[in-house]
Amino acid sequence: MTLSPEQKAEIEAARATPRPTLRAVAEGMEAHLYTAHEVLDHGFVRVIDYMGDDSAIVQAARVSYGAGTKHVSNDEGLIRYLMRHWHSTPFEMCEIKLHVKLPVFVARQWIRHRTANVNEYSARYSILDREFYIPAPEALAAQSTVNNQGRGAVLEGQEAARVLEILKGDATRSYDHYEEMLSQEGQQGLARELARMNLPANVYTQWYWKTDLHNLFHFLRLRADAHAQYEIRVYAEEICRLVADWVPLAYRAFEDYRMGGATLSSKAIDCVRRMLKGEEVTQETSGMSKGEWREFQQLLE
Amino acid sequence: MTLSPEQKAEIEAARATPRPTLRAVAEGMEAHLYTAHEVLDHGFVRVIDYMGDDSAIVQAARVSYGAGTKHVSNDEGLIRYLMRHWHSTPFEMCEIKLHVKLPVFVARQWIRHRTANVNEYSARYSILDREFYIPAPEALAAQSTVNNQGRGAVLEGQEAARVLEILKGDATRSYDHYEEMLSQEGQQGLARELARMNLPANVYTQWYWKTDLHNLFHFLRLRADAHAQYEIRVYAEEICRLVADWVPLAYRAFEDYRMGGATLSSKAIDCVRRMLKGEEVTQETSGMSKGEWREFQQLLE
């Protein structure tokens, strides 16, 4: 990872000067502030700011439910109740702001989560750095033969070597040409907003990304999931670790109900009931399609 | 205003215990934290939390524009540039969370601003307090005769007295009946979610309301405007004072470009050009409708 010396100095300075505040402070998050957590070969995630903590969630719920919630004396119990019953607004009371450096093809997936605020580095305005994502050998996967959207075995030997050679060679050549087209030595130089179109989707970009905890959980559920593309999943997993230190009670509830949970259809619930009564249920008698039945079987194993 | 002794004690405790943080701290906002600023007869606005300051706006803009913005060495100049050219994303990097107590008819206007997070006191769950907005004599306005949506002169004498008597009497009676229907003495007691339907729109509710600075400015432009209903405008004006202490540079730019600014149509711009060249322009030669011309004349006076 390549934070410049200036960036490192800036981080050091910020971390050296705590100031007093009357706001809610999450100790676990203070320890992460500004520190760049490395992801992939040149990427990182770092927390720039946050608002609220587990207590802020509880406090917002108690505003809504008034004296009524006082019998749930336990903060963790209340947070689990909110998560279980899809009460999203108290989680929206927490906010996080991240600085993320990531390949463009990952950024294109990420931005589809619309309920967030984004300031991205502008390649119309500035010149991108010569940094490209080149997969580590263990991430160099073949196309899955069973899932159009998935990966199969890791490539090996000659084929792996050839792929890496192509990716590195094309990235280098594209960037050389990018610089050549931009150059103002002996020529006018192509507009930056045009020259960038020659750069491949594994070039790195960076942005500030700010969202609330409810929407962050939604992002994490989809992107830290086993079916997400590996290159975005590693970012999501890194953010999961940060969130676990920020709002530990909410994160545990999220893990239990969302990451580890599953939604059953009415047909599937009916099957479970019948099976618990001792009935032998098969795909044919389940009312489910083959694909659905397969997923249901996997869940119960 | 009626903060309970418990609420006051809670505020005192929160204000007494600053803790160290590495996050951006806005001194001007720290001074307001938790303090209830009175609005109308029983309402208030108080800041529960905030994220970011003027520097956070500048920092986000510099991420987007990279080294390119360094020639605008001046933070205020950059913020004014962003505001002038409708660059909204850097302002979205700041966030504020307010606790507001307000009459229901004001809450109904306020909630129409959808880009915010809200936790409102639930009258399904809990029992509302006996608190109603009764206008001060100077706010007791007649229907405007020229504007369907506006106010005319202040009511006086008998008519004013009669209105106040009605509002107070109906509020009292409605609340007495609300309590009677809820009562479980010698009867089952009506469900809270039903009993509340008897309460008039001037009963007070409260909520936590969280939004980003860009959307807050949009709210303030519409609701602190002279055409907004007085009862929501006083909330907006109170929030303006808080924002001026939180992000003074951004607030000054907002005042100049949004609150004090005006949007001219292409026809109006054309008229200004002709007038500056010495032409006598009238409504007939302006291409504008009568209503538009009247608004244009008011702007130039």
Add this chain to the structure above:
Amino acid sequence: MTLSPEQKAEIEAARATPRPTLRAVAEGMEAHLYTAHEVLDHGFVRVIDYMGDDSAIVQAARVSYGAGTKHVSNDEGLIRYLMRHWHSTPFEMCEIKLHVKLPVFVARQWIRHRTANVNEYSARYSILDREFYIPAPEALAAQSTVNNQGRGAVLEGQEAARVLEILKGDATRSYDHYEEMLSQEGQQGLARELARMNLPANVYTQWYWKTDLHNLFHFLRLRADAHAQYEIRVYAEEICRLVADWVPLAYRAFEDYRMGGATLSSKAIDCVRRMLKGEEVTQETSGMSKGEWREFQQLLE
């Protein structure tokens, strides 16, 4: 229900004049267009416009997945797959616009669903009609003794009579006073934006409400649920019937996966697995709280 003769004539006229279009047409929805479906004592829901049908969902999915989805030759299978795997964007391609007349306390719950477009009748601008929701005898429920947010048995005899008398009396008196304050006979007349504050929360309002199918399903899941307040649930149930005629395949998938489905926590899934292996699991050995275990038991019965 009280559509005015003018409104009825307008509906008749609109229904009498089909025009040719090249857009997707849902026959089931055309039959409902403009017709007011009665809800509660004075409310209604009527469809003003719609965009898309089941095919539009399929078509959008096939744009995303390209040739890859061709092996799911079956439209219903594809729609069920999308619903099961929380692919929301194809459902967002359908849109509906409703005209709804509803009591203000229902409108206050409804508006909390932010991802929708709303034009509400303005009581600043115009005068509200003398129409109030008075519960039918079977909807006059006592406060639940076990659920702070729920209803118990239906009120009977004297208590029921007393409640109805209060609700009717206060509504009548409030509206009489509203008219008195507005009156310009022999006085100036209070501003409409002020006079309305005297009206109770069971007065009817109306709005145009437009949303996409994904967000509509989210609304329906929460508001057609058995835990929703009866007075909003009857609106949601009416809309369910309309949607079933509009996008029958999507609606059936929604019923199976959302309305009839349930989300299990990782703890609950673990219990199901153990129970299917023959283990006797109790609340104590389940790892769940008492409340959670009770909900889990109810699901399996």
Add this chain to the structure above:
Amino acid sequence: MTLSPEQKAEIEAARATPRPTLRAVAEGMEAHLYTAHEVLDHGFVRVIDYMGDDSAIVQAARVSYGAGTKHVSNDEGLIRYLMRHWHSTPFEMCEIKLHVKLPVFVARQWIRHRTANVNEYSARYSILDREFYIPAPEALAAQSTVNNQGRGAVLEGQEAARVLEILKGDATRSYDHYEEMLSQEGQQGLARELARMNLPANVYTQWYWKTDLHNLFHFLRLRADAHAQYEIRVYAEEICRLVADWVPLAYRAFEDYRMGGATLSSKAIDCVRRMLKGEEVTQETSGMSKGEWREFQQLLE
């Protein structure tokens, strides 16, 4: 532009079969439905569906304002009033769904408009076509020397030839390598979700994009503006022509107040007033910065 024969046949079939509907029909838009309007070298915009017309805007406004708006007997006057006073909700009642084919670097700007629904062709799932944007000679602009974010003179002679050679050569080589890596002949073949990272930002993608008229106007104001990048501006301009045929009254108001209009700061308004009274105002006496004064001067010329 390259619609496949299958796509063309599908369009022909759709255009050949009008069906009766009771919904609002915009004749001007029916004429455009499904037809692909060419943009850039391989891109297009085509209307897939729409909801509402000018009357739907008026109708929604009249719901909000009730009988009150009847004195604005004129639909165009009402629409202009709504636009002038930033009443956005009536415009949200119209919706449009477009199928767009566009280079990835344009898609990256476009997607920043968050209030829209999108289904994009998935390069995880399917294989992208060999189609790249190569600028026409007159679009091959040099970097602006005065504006970090703009274009200067058109490149000529040798430099232009060299740039085109690079862009074409790198696109061809990248795509050849993309196919080589994907190939399953004599090797496993790299996963599609990885292979795509080698493709440059001028490769074409496509999506369904659906938004309401208010948000579409916001998009068009920013992207059809002279400061927008040429390659997205041509899409916005094409959409402007479609909207002009769909909602002609709303479009004319948009042109006058938004596209041709301008927002003046309170300082600028003050200067105009002083100038109209005959005062000679200079940058020094204006209270504006140099940049602001320059923009102000340009507006008045």
